[in-house]
Amino acid sequence: MIKSSPLPTGVTVPVRDEERKVSNGGVQEGLVSIGLNAWYGRLLAIRNINIHFEPKHVTAIIGPSGCGKSTLIRCFNRLHETVPGARVSGQVLLDGKDIYSPGTDPVQLRRRIGMVFQRPNPFPTMSIFDNVATGIKLNGGMKGSRLAEIVERSLRHAALWDEVKDKLRNTGTDLSGGQQQRLCIARALAVEPEVLLMDEPCSALDPIATMKIEDLIRSLRETYMIVIVTHNMQQAARVSDFTGFMLAAEDRAGELIEFGPTPQMFTNPKDKRTEDYITGRFG
Amino acid sequence: MRGDAVFPAVTFLAALAIIALMLLIVYQMTIVALPSLERFGAGFLTGTTWDAVTEEFGALPAIFGTIVTSLLALLIAVPLSIGAAIFLTELAPSPVGNVVSFLVELLAAIPSVVYGIWGLFVLVPLVRDPLQRVLGDYLGFLPLFQGPRFGVGVLSAGIILAIMILPLVTATTRDIIRMVPSTQKEAMLALGATKWETIWRAVLPYGRSGIVGAIILGLGRALGETMAVTMVIGNAFKISPSLFAPGQTMASQIASEFAEATSDLYISALIEIGLVLLGISLLVNIMARLLVWRATRGVGGRLKT
Numbered sequence: 152m153i154k155s156s157p158l159p160t161g162v163t164v165p166v167r168d169e170e171r172k173v174s175n176g177g178v179q180e181g182l183v184s185i186g187l188n189a190w191y192g193r194l195l196a197i198r199n200i201n202i203h204f205e206p207k208h209v210t211a212i213i214g215p216s217g218c219g220k221s222t223l224i225r226c227f228n229r230l231h232e233t234v235p236g237a238r239v240s241g242q243v244l245l246d247g248k249d250i251y252s253p254g255t256d257p258v259q260l261r262r263r264i265g266m267v268f269q270r271p272n273p274f275p276t277m278s279i280f281d282n283v284a285t286g287i288k289l290n291g292g293m294k295g296s297r298l299a300e301i302v303e304r305s306l307r308h309a310a311l312w313d314e315v316k317d318k319l320r321n322t323g324t325d326l327s328g329g330q331q332q333r334l335c336i337a338r339a340l341a342v343e344p345e346v347l348l349m350d351e352p353c354s355a356l357d358p359i360a361t362m363k364i365e366d367l368i369r370s371l372r373e374t375y376m377i378v379i380v381t382h383n384m385q386q387a388a389r390v391s392d393f394t395g396f397m398l399a400a401e402d403r404a405g406e407l408i409e410f411g412p413t414p415q416m417f418t419n420p421k422d423k424r425t426e427d428y429i430t431g432r433f434g
Numbered sequence: 435m436r437g438d439a440v441f442p443a444v445t446f447l448a449a450l451a452i453i454a455l456m457l458l459i460v461y462q463m464t465i466v467a468l469p470s471l472e473r474f475g476a477g478f479l480t481g482t483t484w485d486a487v488t489e490e491f492g493a494l495p496a497i498f499g500t501i502v503t504s505l506l507a508l509l510i511a512v513p514l515s516i517g518a519a520i521f522l523t524e525l526a527p528s529p530v531g532n533v534v535s536f537l538v539e540l541l542a543a544i545p546s547v548v549y550g551i552w553g554l555f556v557l558v559p560l561v562r563d564p565l566q567r568v569l570g571d572y573l574g575f576l577p578l579f580q581g582p583r584f585g586v587g588v589l590s591a592g593i594i595l596a597i598m599i600l601p602l603v604t605a606t607t608r609d610i611i612r613m614v615p616s617t618q619k620e621a622m623l624a625l626g627a628t629k630w631e632t633i634w635r636a637v638l639p640y641g642r643s644g645i646v647g648a649i650i651l652g653l654g655r656a657l658g659e660t661m662a663v664t665m666v667i668g669n670a671f672k673i674s675p676s677l678f679a680p681g682q683t684m685a686s687q688i689a690s691e692f693a694e695a696t697s698d699l700y701i702s703a704l705i706e707i708g709l710v711l712l713g714i715s716l717l718v719n720i721m722a723r724l725l726v727w728r729a730t731r732g733v734g735g736r737l738k739t
């Protein structure tokens with residue numbers, strides 16, 4: 152499905168596994184964007200974003216409202232282009248292969264890159280079980296007991312199993328907001344994506360539900376590559392390994408101002424604007 | 435500030451007047467229908483004879499015809515309407531969608547009698563041949579498709595009703611689908627659903643109660659539609675299992691016989707059919723409006739925020 156394409160360094164993939172381990176020069180593992188721009192109609196929402204997310208790491212994207220954080224992560228699962236009039240240019244490489252190459256099927260891609268949205272959005276006409284099973288059913292379905300196994304595993308993974316195991320047949324909208332959000336996380340995990348994109352997953356939640364989701368992110372870090380957009384800088388500091396700071400330029404186009412290991416970003420930012428933003432918030 | 439007090443009062447009176455008018459109509463119809471009500475009682479609904487000479491009146495064939503033509507209309511119109519609504523909202527590029535939407539709504543503005551004329555001169559010949567010929571030749575072993583192939587009859591009435599309710603059901607379904615939040619669609623897309631799977635598994639289920647409402651709204655329209663049906667149904671007072679047979683609906687019965695109704699009891703019986711029709715239509719419409727209203731206000735989705 153996904154064709155290989157020349158890398159910026161000029162080296163072409165695929166490289167055999169042993170070679171990759173040794174050199175690692177050809178293929179950058181993880182998710183990489185190169186010169187990424189995205190528009191809504193004529194509005195340029197993000198400009199020339201170059202960023203690198205590594206497997207088994209959590210990367211936080213912070214920045215003021217409207218700077219293009221959501222737009223950026225929606226480019227990584229090609230959801231941006233489903234908005235009427237929206238457009239993308241530049242490259243996004245997943246394990247070295249351009250997800251915007253003509254041979255890439257966005258439907259297949261989205262099965263590898265899961266997403267959790269700002270507001271919990273379970274399917275209201277489906278049971279809790281079916282909410283989690285939906286993605287698997289889309290993938291061609293499977294037999295009952297195996298399906299039940301995966302649903303249970305996903306719900307356990309999302310730290311929701313104990314709260315819902317006796318009411319899997321109830322509708323997902325009967326749950327509290329925090330539970331709904333964990334249900335949405337379980338739904339995304341059920342298809343075993345490689346990457347999990349989370350767009351302010353805690354913004355509609357109380358502190359306790361937020362804590363649970365943060366614990367969850369820390370435990371998911373073992374398995375997944377996670378990108379989390381957040382307004383809450385303590386949260387970024389608590390859960391992430393790397394942090395990217397975005398800011399809208401004069402013309403409203405969002406730019407990546409600084410990117411680095413989280414401790415460094417918060418204690419010793421290189422850019423004045425990052426420092427202003429971080430210290431401004433911390434008072 | 436006085437206007438603030440006067441305006442609600444005036445609108446309240448207007449609303450009251452509408453309810454009063456409604457009650458008045460029912461009251462007066464009941465008065466006129468009284469002789470028939472007294473004479474036939476509940477047997478009116480189950481009687482199958484309709485004879486002006488012996489003054490024997492029963493409404494069952496008309497009720498039967500109404501139900502059969504309306505259901506036939508739904509059978510044809512519902513898949514088309516839902517398909518068209520999906521096309522208009524989810525698939526068509528927006529200029530195309532807007533133009534087609536406009537045309538669909540224009541269909542609703544065509545007077546019933548025009549549909550009737552068109553039905554009589556264009557539809558009925560086409561129903562006779564090829565439709566009845568093909569159905570009769572290949573599916574003629576079913577009682578549904580037996581008997582003489584006149585063209586005029588229950589089948590033609592069902593088809594013309596389907597065409598007439600199409601705009602209403604399409605436009606209402608389209609509005610329901612537009613109300614489905616994009617977060618629902620995106621949730622499904624993000625799981626790796628195709629566009630079609632997204633419509634089928636997220637959009638339609640989310641809007642289902644509203645869509646059912648749209649269908650019942652169409653049913654309400656079909657039940658009471660008069661002119662076009664009267665012109666193509668053949669006006670025969672009998673219950674036949676065949677869709678090819680001529681028939682009668684409650685509305686067409688009243689329309690085709692009112693002018694020639696001479697005796698008081700005859701008129702009374704026709705009015706009683708009108709009352710039955712009014713009752714059924716009211717029930718169906720109230721149900722439909724409630725469903726559509728619930729759905730477009732977002733209650734149908736039952737999402738907690």
Ligand SMILES: Nc1ncnc2c1ncn2[C@@H]1O[C@H](COP(=O)(O)OP(=O)(O)OP(=O)(O)O)[C@@H](O)[C@H]1O
Pocket residue numbers: 191194196215216217218219220221222223234403
């Ligand atoms: N569907 C849309 N159509 C047109 N413009 C949009 C759309 N969505 C976002 N925008 C614009 O794109 C820019 C970036 O929006 P985006 O939602 O990515 O910001 P954000 O950083 O996620 O903000 P927030 O923190 O408030 O969620 C904003 O100027 C916004 O007005």
Ligand SMILES: [Mg+2]
Pocket residue numbers: 220221222350
């Ligand atoms: Mg956002």
